[in-house]
Amino acid sequence: MFFTVLAVGASMGPAAAQVGGTSALGGRVTDDTTGEPLAGISALAWIPSGEAGEEDGGWVGVASATTQADGRYRIGDLQPNDDYRVTFDDVSDRPFRYTYEAYDDAQDIFSGTDIDLPAGTELDGIDAALTMSGGLRGRVTDAVTGSALADVDVFAEPLVGEISDFRLGTVRTAADGTYAFAHLPAGDYRVRFLPQSTADRYAQAWWRERTTAVAADVVTVDRARIREGVDAALQPGATLAGRVTDPDGRPVAFVCVELYDEHGAAVSSGFVGDLGMTAEDGTWRIEALPAGDYRVRVAGCGGGLIGPEVDDVGWAPAWFGGDRAGDAESVAIAAGEERGGVEITLQRGGAVTGFLTDAAGAAVGWACVRAVDAEGWVVAESETHPGDPEAGEGVAGGYQLTGLAAGSYRVLFSDGCSELTGYAPVWHGGADRFEDAAAVVVASGTVTDDIDATVTAEGATVIGVVRERDGGPPVPDVCLDARPRGSAVPVVSGMTGPTGEVHFSGLPSGAVEIIVRECAPGSFTSYRGTLTVELDPGAELDGVVIEAADQVERLAGPTRVETAVEISRATRPSADAVVVARADDYPDALAGAPLAAQLDAPLLLTGGSALHLAAAEEVARLGAETAYVLGSETALSARVVADLEASGVDDVVRIGGANRFETAALIAGRLDGDAVYVVEGGHADPARGWPDAVAVSGLAAAQARPIVLVERDRLPEETRAVLGTAASATIV
Numbered sequence: 001m002f003f004t005v006l007a008v009g010a011s012m013g014p015a016a017a018q019v020g021g022t023s024a025l026g027g028r029v030t031d032d033t034t035g036e037p038l039a040g041i042s043a044l045a046w047i048p049s050g051e052a053g054e055e056d057g058g059w060v061g062v063a064s065a066t067t068q069a070d071g072r073y074r075i076g077d078l079q080p081n082d083d084y085r086v087t088f089d090d091v092s093d094r095p096f097r098y099t100y101e102a103y104d105d106a107q108d109i110f111s112g113t114d115i116d117l118p119a120g121t122e123l124d125g126i127d128a129a130l131t132m133s134g135g136l137r138g139r140v141t142d143a144v145t146g147s148a149l150a151d152v153d154v155f156a157e158p159l160v161g162e163i164s165d166f167r168l169g170t171v172r173t174a175a176d177g178t179y180a181f182a183h184l185p186a187g188d189y190r191v192r193f194l195p196q197s198t199a200d201r202y203a204q205a206w207w208r209e210r211t212t213a214v215a216a217d218v219v220t221v222d223r224a225r226i227r228e229g230v231d232a233a234l235q236p237g238a239t240l241a242g243r244v245t246d247p248d249g250r251p252v253a254f255v256c257v258e259l260y261d262e263h264g265a266a267v268s269s270g271f272v273g274d275l276g277m278t279a280e281d282g283t284w285r286i287e288a289l290p291a292g293d294y295r296v297r298v299a300g301c302g303g304g305l306i307g308p309e310v311d312d313v314g315w316a317p318a319w320f321g322g323d324r325a326g327d328a329e330s331v332a333i334a335a336g337e338e339r340g341g342v343e344i345t346l347q348r349g350g351a352v353t354g355f356l357t358d359a360a361g362a363a364v365g366w367a368c369v370r371a372v373d374a375e376g377w378v379v380a381e382s383e384t385h386p387g388d389p390e391a392g393e394g395v396a397g398g399y400q401l402t403g404l405a406a407g408s409y410r411v412l413f414s415d416g417c418s419e420l421t422g423y424a425p426v427w428h429g430g431a432d433r434f435e436d437a438a439a440v441v442v443a444s445g446t447v448t449d450d451i452d453a454t455v456t457a458e459g460a461t462v463i464g465v466v467r468e469r470d471g472g473p474p475v476p477d478v479c480l481d482a483r484p485r486g487s488a489v490p491v492v493s494g495m496t497g498p499t500g501e502v503h504f505s506g507l508p509s510g511a512v513e514i515i516v517r518e519c520a521p522g523s524f525t526s527y528r529g530t531l532t533v534e535l536d537p538g539a540e541l542d543g544v545v546i547e548a549a550d551q552v553e554r555l556a557g558p559t560r561v562e563t564a565v566e567i568s569r570a571t572r573p574s575a576d577a578v579v580v581a582r583a584d585d586y587p588d589a590l591a592g593a594p595l596a597a598q599l600d601a602p603l604l605l606t607g608g609s610a611l612h613l614a615a616a617e618e619v620a621r622l623g624a625e626t627a628y629v630l631g632s633e634t635a636l637s638a639r640v641v642a643d644l645e646a647s648g649v650d651d652v653v654r655i656g657g658a659n660r661f662e663t664a665a666l667i668a669g670r671l672d673g674d675a676v677y678v679v680e681g682g683h684a685d686p687a688r689g690w691p692d693a694v695a696v697s698g699l700a701a702a703q704a705r706p707i708v709l710v711e712r713d714r715l716p717e718e719t720r721a722v723l724g725t726a727a728s729a730t731i732v
Helices: 559-573 587-599 613-622 638-646 661-666 690-703 717-725
Strands: 016-018 023-031 040-049 059-066 073-076 081-090 115-117 119-123 129-132 131-144 151-158 170-172 178-185 187-196 219-221 232-234 238-245 256-260 283-288 292-299 332-335 338-345 349-359 368-372 379-382 398-404 407-414 440-444 453-455 460-468 478-485 494-495 499-506 510-517 527-535 538-551 577-582 603-606 626-630 651-655 676-682 705-712 728-732
Touching: 016 187, 016 332, 023 040, 023 115, 040 073, 040 129, 059 073, 073 081, 073 151, 073 292, 081 129, 081 587, 115 119, 131 187, 131 219, 151 690, 170 178, 178 187, 187 232, 238 256, 238 292, 238 332, 256 283, 292 338, 332 338, 349 407, 349 440, 368 398, 379 398, 398 407, 407 453, 460 510, 460 527, 478 499, 494 499, 494 690, 499 510, 510 538, 510 626, 559 613, 577 613, 587 603, 587 626, 587 661, 587 690, 587 705, 603 613, 626 638, 638 705, 651 661, 661 705, 661 717, 676 690, 676 717, 705 717
Parallel strands: 023 119, 023 129, 131 232, 238 338, 349 453, 460 538, 577 603, 577 626, 626 651, 676 705, 676 728
Antiparallel strands: 016 119, 023 073, 040 059, 040 081, 081 115, 131 178, 151 170, 151 187, 187 219, 238 283, 256 292, 292 332, 349 398, 368 379, 368 407, 407 440, 460 499, 478 494, 478 510, 510 527, 527 538
């Protein structure tokens, strides 16, 4: 839904009438799905909080009104202002309130649309269509004892954007470990569980039983519904500790300690006070960590704008077990384990300093300065000083990069990290590409100065959107790199907004490649895409559409049962039939894969004594009328059949023999294919037998070829009978 406010007197937009004296504005609020009017919605008018001509980013509410039964509201006695904004907040006692938003279809006041309200104007048409909220609830327990955990903070973190009222996305568990979110905007979330302090000795976790955000399962919140069972069992937190020294064995204080998991994603305990910094004696300690394998990096913690004079060249970063990430030694810790002895020695770093000026020789402040190593990685970053004393000590246009390991670098000057300079990027030496830039050699313990640059060209701007290919929806929160065509290293980076919008400034002229990529190891997305644009200096190219495709989709649950359900949910809105196999052993499910493919049915897993709740819910969601149960009652009990019928299945067909070999042979008799695959169906060593069999299951399903089972040194009679009628057989 989109609304537009035009200036009063324009030919389109909210209706305005001259009434004399003060002004008023109003409109109608409705349900965005049904269109029904909404009563009990507070409409609040805001104006900027700064003095005239200033924009300090603050807003002050000045007057409000509540919608009536017809959904209408009117805010009167308003002073003229051309920067009004209006927010809508459900203040009713509905069990599911409507989500907060600002005019015009904005998430919050800061992204709202300005409304021009001249003196004596009655402005109508400031409407809103609101979304009904939903909720979720669950219980948090100790993974070891099963006892309830009170006072655990629970965060509902949207996959896209943010919740405009942060209070709606945070709750705390009660004495019995339960929690509930009652007014979440409908959408997809990751749910995080965080004890209030490291003293609680539990590691933070994400649903379902995940230790990192990237691995977390997604929870979908639907309007007017409570999602049940979003539970967590918290593991005891682990502790990692060590000491940092210089080459002479003296302690190195106040340097930062960083942890990275096996995927390269940064990890912390999640606590605000956990900075991972060495003490005066060089020791460090990070508590309440999830179990896992970590690599440990130590580096300077950075600082503000200082330069170009350097008082301390800093310490070169180092990893436990090596100077580079590829040489680092992995440290494994189990739940509740306390491990020390992670000793790291730091070498003195080097520093680079210089100035940035424009073509007239004037200092250029707030420009980004980056040291890029020979492999194209940014290893240090700073900004040129603006010359304003409020920005701290320094000289206008000066910068310093400290804590650099000895080696060769290229230095890039680009549009500001925190402010925009309006200039196109340039490398030290005047080049516009990394490959042509002048090398800057840094030695340990020394300062390399006079690494200056001059910006001359005005930067270009690209405005547009990233969309999925073939006219798909916008792609929010993915990272973008811009680089001259033919170069391997980007000169400007950014990120799409909550609606996939792109606003890239400070770009070079000529042919520029804009690349869509994941933001970092552990990113929630894996989109890829590239667009080349031709830019003139200072040009603004609007309406650009960059197409991208998601390369990877993870389908996973906390156990194999839920993983099978996730595969079904991702591939089928409904199904006439389901195939059900035992979850604790592979042969029946393996042989059943071609049957499921022939029936166009999902293959679900369950325990043998009863139908797993997740599988039962999936059967009901699919609306399946027929279920094929693989295995005898020894494998899947009569209770499983009864539970399937209770889930809405009309016809349960059991395909089960006296053993796995006969079950596979019976399944083969129902398949159309006359060629078979022969695989090992059991082995005394549980790590043997199944890998080759599983590897061929997808191919067998695609070809509708039966899978029959043998032992390593025996051909069962049941399998021999199938082979006697088969046109051909392939041994895997």
